[in-house]
Structures are given as C-alpha cells and as structure tokens.
Amino acid sequence: MEYGERILFGERLRGKRNALGFTQEYVSEQIGITLRFYQMIERGEKSVSLDTLIRLSQTLSLSVDYLLFGNLPDSPGNPIAEILQRLSPEQREDAVKILTLYAKACGDS
Numbered sequence: 637m638e639y640g641e642r643i644l645f646g647e648r649l650r651g652k653r654n655a656l657g658f659t660q661e662y663v664s665e666q667i668g669i670t671l672r673f674y675q676m677i678e679r680g681e682k683s684v685s686l687d688t689l690i691r692l693s694q695t696l697s698l699s700v701d702y703l704l705f706g707n708l709p710d711s712p713g714n715p716i717a718e719i720l721q722r723l724s725p726e727q728r729e730d731a732v733k734i735l736t737l738y739a740k741a742c743g744d745s
Contacts, residue, residue, distance in 0.1 A: 641704075643680035647729050648703055650678050652696045655736050667691035 664674035706725035
C-alpha cells in the first residue's frame with residue numbers, strides 16, 4: 637500500500653471510529669495492537685496485516701473493500717448510497733463527515 641492509499645485508509649478508519657464514538661485506545665484494544673501502532677495506522681504511517689485488517693473490519697463494522705478502496709456496497713434504491721457512489725474517494729470522505737455532523741446536530745435537537 638502506497639503512502640497516499642494509507643492516508644485514505646487511515647481517514648476512513650478515523651471517520652468511522654469517530655462516528656461510532658470509539659476512542660483510539662478502545663479500537664486498538666479490540667483488535668489486539670498497541671495504541672501507538674493504531675495511531676500510526678490512522679496517520680497513514682503504517683500498513684496493516686491481513687489479520688489486523690479483518691479485525692478492524694469487524695470492530696468498526698466496515699467492509700474490507702471500503703477500508704482498502706473506499707468502495708461502498710451496492711444499495712439499489714438508496715439515494716444517498718447512489719450519490720456517494722458517483723463521488724471520488726476523497727469527496728466521499730468529505731460527504732461522510734458532513735452527514736455525520738448533520739446527524740449529530742439532528743440528534744441534539
């Protein structure tokens with residue numbers, strides 16, 4: 637995995653972790669790695685093994701395809717998923733951040 641891909645991978649992890657309200661420490665404990673190593677993964681400084689990838693996928697309820705490539709599962713009839721599919725991976729990450737903020741604001745009303 638190249639540096640740019642690792643950065644996007646880490647951003648996808650961070651976005652989902654934050655959306656779930658998990659701390660870095662919690663996720664690192666759940667997947668069996670040190671906090672420092674997990675932080676390096678989120679910053680794009682380190683790659684992950686297949687075992688760690690699978691545990692991340694399970695802990696954060698994300699598909700491996702999404703973690704690696706930013707691909708969303710096909711969801712026919714879901715307008716949000718259809719819009720997100722047409723965006724670049726970077727645009728998708730921004731859209732997820734916006735939707736997360738919107739959802740939090742709606743929950744606080």
